[in-house]
Amino acid sequence: MPKRVAAPDYCLIARTMEALGEQWTLLIVRDAFFGIRHFDEFQKSLGIARNVLADRLAKLVDEGVLTRAQHPDDRRKVEYRLTDKGRDLLPVIISLTQWGVKWKRGEGEGVPFRFVDRETGSGIARIEVRSTEGKPLTARDLAIKPGPALTDAIRAHIPALRDSV
Amino acid sequence: MPKRVAAPDYCLIARTMEALGEQWTLLIVRDAFFGIRHFDEFQKSLGIARNVLADRLAKLVDEGVLTRAQHPDDRRKVEYRLTDKGRDLLPVIISLTQWGVKWKRGEGEGVPFRFVDRETGSGIARIEVRSTEGKPLTARDLAIKPGPALTDAIRAHIPALRDSV
DNA sequence: CTAATAGGTTGTCATAAGCAACGCAATATC
DNA sequence: GATATTGCGTTGCTTATGACAACCTATTAG
Numbered sequence: 001m002p003k004r005v006a007a008p009d010y011c012l013i014a015r016t017m018e019a020l021g022e023q024w025t026l027l028i029v030r031d032a033f034f035g036i037r038h039f040d041e042f043q044k045s046l047g048i049a050r051n052v053l054a055d056r057l058a059k060l061v062d063e064g065v066l067t068r069a070q071h072p073d074d075r076r077k078v079e080y081r082l083t084d085k086g087r088d089l090l091p092v093i094i095s096l097t098q099w100g101v102k103w104k105r106g107e108g109e110g111v112p113f114r115f116v117d118r119e120t121g122s123g124i125a126r127i128e129v130r131s132t133e134g135k136p137l138t139a140r141d142l143a144i145k146p147g148p149a150l151t152d153a154i155r156a157h158i159p160a161l162r163d164s165v
Numbered sequence: 166m167p168k169r170v171a172a173p174d175y176c177l178i179a180r181t182m183e184a185l186g187e188q189w190t191l192l193i194v195r196d197a198f199f200g201i202r203h204f205d206e207f208q209k210s211l212g213i214a215r216n217v218l219a220d221r222l223a224k225l226v227d228e229g230v231l232t233r234a235q236h237p238d239d240r241r242k243v244e245y246r247l248t249d250k251g252r253d254l255l256p257v258i259i260s261l262t263q264w265g266v267k268w269k270r271g272e273g274e275g276v277p278f279r280f281v282d283r284e285t286g287s288g289i290a291r292i293e294v295r296s297t298e299g300k301p302l303t304a305r306d307l308a309i310k311p312g313p314a315l316t317d318a319i320r321a322h323i324p325a326l327r328d329s330v
Numbered sequence: 331c332t333a334a335t336a337g338g339t340t341g342t343c344a345t346a347a348g349c350a351a352c353g354c355a356a357t358a359t360c
Numbered sequence: 361g362a363t364a365t366t367g368c369g370t371t372g373c374t375t376a377t378g379a380c381a382a383c384c385t386a387t388t389a390g
Contacts, residue, residue: 144281
């Protein structure tokens, strides 16, 4: 029984992946950020099978990431648009893209297009992880600190928490 | 043939998802950020099937996100550790987590643990997308601008590019 | 009124994931 | 120094999911 991403819903990432982690889902969201709104546009842009696309779009609507609405002028057309919840995925999309640009781009290969500030035309800066005090942090600067919902079961799985109090 | 995320490798996100988009992969990376290093720790933490875990770890090593090394003291043990390329996924992990905290957390539900600055103990600020000039940007502030590698085929798929020059 | 378009649904098949059992080498225990 | 245990997988079997192509329905265009 290949169940959806199973186990540890204690972690918010796991729950996020349950919502977005299926194949194609984030690529559909990316397309939505590019302004794609119609079934066939998604289908052609991605080359995805139509049944899978229908399934993913329905789940994204269900999840509240997209809305589904009939076009007022041509009632054959259905428009899928990002909700606030969907637009909040921008940092996810951008950070994935930036990782791809840094690590998955061929030597001397250009990008096909970029997001820019529509007002000033300037590009997007490298995303940074900062402390609440504004200090830039890398993975090496981090420690794990127990939170209110920490249980013994969870603690048992995370070495960094076993050591701490 | 359920091929790996097919079509559009013109987008760096697509290529990124090819590397990281399989089920479980990002959860394994998350665990690695939590300091998990051994096969059985991943397995117990995630509840993943052992054959699938073996497959994903091998692919992550292949991809250069993790290294695989024998433990010097106990040579039964194999240690999987993040590489620089893996550590560069921190913004991805954090932005996914933050989205989950905002949109997938139950009413009044606490988090089990958090990342903090190991020196000062302070938490992680909300990740922001900024222009190169430092101006915070939301999805509504963005436009798409053609890049050097833009082809007609790509342009045809993106409505926002069809309009532009 | 015939054809084309938009947005799906259905059916079949290959593949990927889940599960349990086994293998095998390196320690630990007696 | 034989036996058990731990750590890291692999193998075989079953089930669920994704790909592909064909079909369906409603709406609009000619």
